[in-house]
Amino acid sequence: MQYDVAVIGAGVCGAMVARELSKLDMKVVVLEKCNDISMGTTKANSAIVHAGFDAETDSLKAKLNVQGASLMAYYCNKLNVPYKNIGSLVVAYSWEEMQTLEALFERGFNNGVPNMQIISQEKLREMEPYISEEAIGALWAPTAGIVSPYELAIAAIENAVVNGARVKRNSGVFDIEYKNDLFFLSTASGVVKAKYIINCAGVFADQIAKMIGDTSFKIIPRKGEYYLLDKTEAKMVNHVLFKCPSSMGKGILITPTVHGNVLMGPTAIDLDFDSKLDVDTTSEGLDTVKREIRQVIPHMTTRNAITSFSGLRAHIEAEHADFIIGPSEANGKFINVAGIESPGLTAAPAIARYVGQIFREIAPDYTKKAEFIATRPAPVRVNELSAEERRKLVEKDKRYGRIVCRCEGITEGEIIDAIKAPCGARDVDGVKRRTRAGMGRCQSGFCGSKVVEILARELDLPMNQITKHGNGSKILYGKTK
Amino acid sequence: MLKYDLVVIGGGPAGMAAALKAKECGVDKILILERASSLGGILEQCIHTGFGLHHFGEELSGPEYAYRFIKQVEETDIEVKVDTMVTDILTGNIVVATNNKEGMLEIHATAIILAMGCRERPRGALDIPGSRASGIMTAGTAQKYVNIYGYMPGKKIVILGSGDIGLIMARRMTLEGAKVETVCELMPYSGGLTRNIVQCLDDMGIPLRLSCTVIKTHGIERLEGVTIADVDENRRPIPGTEQYIECDTLMLSVGLIPENELTRNAGVMIDPITNGAIVDENRQTNRPGIFACGNVLQVHDLVDYVTQESYTAGEGAAKYIKSKNKNKRTKYVSVRPEGGVRYVVPQNINCDTSEDVKLYFRVKDVYRGGKITVTSGDKVIYSKKKPKLAPGEMEYVIVKAEDIRALDKKEIIVKVEV
CATH class of the missing domain: 3.50.50.60 (FAD/NAD(P)-binding domain)
Structure with missing residues (x-):
């Protein structure tokens, strides 16, 4: 099959880029190595919309961050993705750190971040009643917020598919050949031909670029570990709370999530180049998170932790590393979208537009589709409905009356919707990301087996072929004796 | 709105026993709400034997033990709704539930028995x-x-x-x-x-x-x-x-965690050690007319004890339903664990109780040759030597009604002396 554009990687950037390119009258394919969308950095990050005062002024990071922060609400609205504009606070504990806040303020101002304020201890305590008494002030950025990263990627891909894009999962690219103005991509599911490539391969973007002879950058996987806490802890924190930044990143943060949990992390440990699959949590990393958070909110404990996890940031090996977005020097029809570490999620909507612009410059012959559908309909969320709406829905379809995940109140109907959606869930974790079944405090102890049963039924497979997250992550072996 | 004298949440061994006992005590309209597709609860997957030695005097498998109760429920006019998940308990004892037949249900209950069981950590x-x-x-x-x-x-x-x-x-x-x-x-x-x-x-x-x-x-x-x-x-x-x-x-x-999300939402006070409701000897919570029994109240070691406790709750609910003055205020004797005892259920006893009270408890550590004592002030109400006590096994002592009524100090302490 020949395509106009192959997007490599279905993280939030690949997904948003694919959606952007599906506005044009051409054939787009997304090649994803995993069994689902958003399986890399997108599923394990801080889920923050940064205001934009961290990145160096005039960098691509700064520009796309500030643009992305202002576009996020619009995109989340169009794609029906949970987003909350709760604002962020960088908390200072000393006079040196108060000076750092001034520097951040100035940089934010130069980057175009609106409405920032440096606030007093009193105001800070009013905004965050559980904050440490040692905190003496904060930089308040009201444009910051929180978003559900994997839901953004899933929604963008669904929307791209509705607009004609194709998604091939379990199709990791292992070789690229360029001949007769055409790329031949060897993937785990066969050869794909494309005129243009957009490299959104996250921590693997350097390896993909190398396949066309581009060795201009190297990506270090920088691990970050997190705790996710029960909704019972939600009262402890109202904004995204950062500590003052260091050279390794923005430091450890604590924030509410869009679903009402509390997230804290990440650590920052650089791994070897060949450790790009290592998302193990470590006792050292988790201890660091606990210790650092206690400095921010002394009463915060992990007693009500639901889970811990880690993710890898795609860090470019260079001083003052910036996003690398643009045609490769090795081949002008190969566009790199690489080194998308923080504030990559925030920037994703702006990155998609920027890549769209670059693409139209190098391929001006493609015209806009007349019938582009910009909106992705909201999935049914039964527990957000009124009693009356619920009653009507169950009358129409009984499956919305059968609760499968009791912690989050998710019904069988919602799980079936997630499986039947464009580019729908194929494994247990896929159902979890789309519906939240298994995301609650019992961590799928109750619903896990039911979700396996529903997946098997809807995909017409035996139960022992259903996996947790694709490939060899099987859950069941053969039948009992 | 549907109306029942008693709504039992959970159709496992606790819920069924409580409903049956309430029926036996003359409660008229009883409804059991069960989230699975059939009654029986977790016993349905416990196909090993070892159930029923105390209650039936014979060794049964989990499904067999459950079936004896399912059969009894079927022989009564107790109504059962399966595949039905309770989502909330509103003030005024209104149970909100959802299922795939009726959609949303609102049920008014004179009394409610919580029997939702527990989940694994x-x-x-x-x-x-x-x-x-x-x-x-x-x-x-x-x-x-x-x-x-x-x-x-x-x-x-x-x-x-x-x-x-x-x-x-x-x-x-x-x-x-x-x-x-x-x-x-x-x-x-x-x-x-x-x-x-x-x-x-x-x-x-x-x-x-x-x-x-x-x-x-x-x-x-x-x-x-x-x-x-x-x-x-x-x-x-x-x-x-x-x-x-x-x-x-x-x-x-x-470890097992009692499944008390509904309980908390209903304004029922929770014991931080058991993670279950704080109850009196009838298994009534601080909310009048709301009772709790089985693993949602305390994690039991044997289902036989769940059955006993649920009979107590069923009888307590029946008394409540038939009583004229439902908001009658009574004085309580509070029961506290001390020393090697981790918790005691019930946590409160009516001062004027007319029946002997069984106090269930678990110990904190393995004790050999320890002595269990129940005291109130300087007065020893109960004392017995035990060759071995272990956290894995639930223990109980029986305190006589006349001893409770005769107390000056409204507090009882259960402890292990080594």
Whole structure:
């Protein structure tokens, strides 16, 4: 099959880029190595919309961050993705750190971040009643917020598919050949031909670029570990709370999530180049998170932790590393979208537009589709409905009356919707990301087996072929004796 | 709105026994709400024997034990709605539920009995570092896959925690041809019943490693192994004792948590130790007309005791339903654990109780030759020597009604003297 554009990687950037390119009258394919969308950095990050005062002024990071922060609400609205504009606070504990806040303020101002304020201890305590008494002030950025990263990627891909894009999962690219103005991509599911490539391969973007002879950058996987806490802890924190930044990143943060949990992390440990699959949590990393958070909110404990996890940031090996977005020097029809570490999620909507612009410059012959559908309909969320709406829905379809995940109140109907959606869930974790079944405090102890049963039924497979997250992550072996 | 005298939430052994007892005591309209597709609760997947020795004087399997109650329910006019999940209990004892036949239901109940059971403590609550591979599951989930669905969840198994379900599953998996490498227990003693350690581990040749835990899981897709280590008296891993064990499955049997989300939302006070409601001897909570029994109230070791406790709750609810003055205020004697006793249920007793009260409790540690005492001020109400007390086994003492009525100090203390 020949395509106009192959997007490599279905993280939030690949997904948003694919959606952007599906506005044009051409054939787009997304090649994803995993069994689902958003399986890399997108599923394990801080889920923050940064205001934009961290990145160096005039960098691509700064520009796309500030643009992305202002576009996020619009995109989340169009794609029906949970987003909350709760604002962020960088908390200072000393006079040196108060000076750092001034520097951040100035940089934010130069980057175009609106409405920032440096606030007093009193105001800070009013905004965050559980904050440490040692905190003496904060930089308040009201444009910051929180978003559900994997839901953004899933929604963008669904929307791209509705607009004609194709998604091939379990199709990791292992070789690229360029001949007769055409790329031949060897993937785990066969050869794909494309005129243009957009490299959104996250921590693997350097390896993909190398396949066309581009060795201009190297990506270090920088691990970050997190705790996710029960909704019972939600009262402890109202904004995204950062500590003052260091050279390794923005430091450890604590924030509410869009679903009402509390997230804290990440650590920052650089791994070897060949450790790009290592998302193990470590006792050292988790201890660091606990210790650092206690400095921010002394009463915060992990007693009500639901889970811990880690993710890898795609860090470019260079001083003052910036996003690398643009045609490769090795081949002008190969566009790199690489080194998308923080504030990559925030920037994703702006990155998609920027890549769209670059693409139209190098391929001006493609015209806009007349019938582009910009909106992705909201999935049914039964527990957000009124009693009356619920009653009507169950009358129409009984499956919305059968609760499968009791912690989050998710019904069988919602799980079936997630499986039947464009580019729908194929494994247990896929159902979890789309519906939240298994995301609650019992961590799928109750619903896990039911979700396996529903997946098997809807995909017409035996139960022992259903996996947790694709490939060899099987859950069941053969039948009992 | 539907109206019932009594709504029982949960159709497991607790809910069924409570409903049957209430019926026997003359309650008219009773409804059981069950979220699964049939009555029986967790017993349906407990196909091993060992149930009913106390209550029926014979050894039954879980489904057999449940069936005796299901049959009795069917012989009465107790109504049952299965596949029905209760989502809320509103002020005024209105139960909100949803199912796939009627959609949303609002049911007014004169009295409510909470009998939702408990759930297993998951991995997140344990904080085991390592990968997010498949093959890590609670013992109860594994039990469901094997006994209900007929699938093997693994072949080479390490079990963390020596709770009863873990012990039962060690034997079950071995009988199905899997290799159970070891059972690791963080504490210096097992949290399970002695008879299960003997029958499920010793008889199967499975080693139980005490003061030992899993410190890391390995494998990206399916679990490939775990690292275990011995722990010191503060339950911290001891460096140098790490050992890698190859396995495809890690089963967790590390404790049960009463399922009290509804209870909390209903404004019922929770005992921080049992994680269940604070109740009086009738199993009534601080909310008039709301009762609790079974594993939602306290995690039991034997279903026979669940049945007894649920009869108490059913009788208590019947009394409440028939009483004229429902908001009558009474004085309570409060019951407190001390020393080696971790908790006592019930936490309160009506001062004017006319019946003897059974106090259920668990101890904190293994005690040999300890003495259980119940005191009030300087007065000793009960005292008995016990050759062995262990946290895995529920204990009880009976306190006489006349002793309670005769108390000057409105407080009773249960403790273990060694």
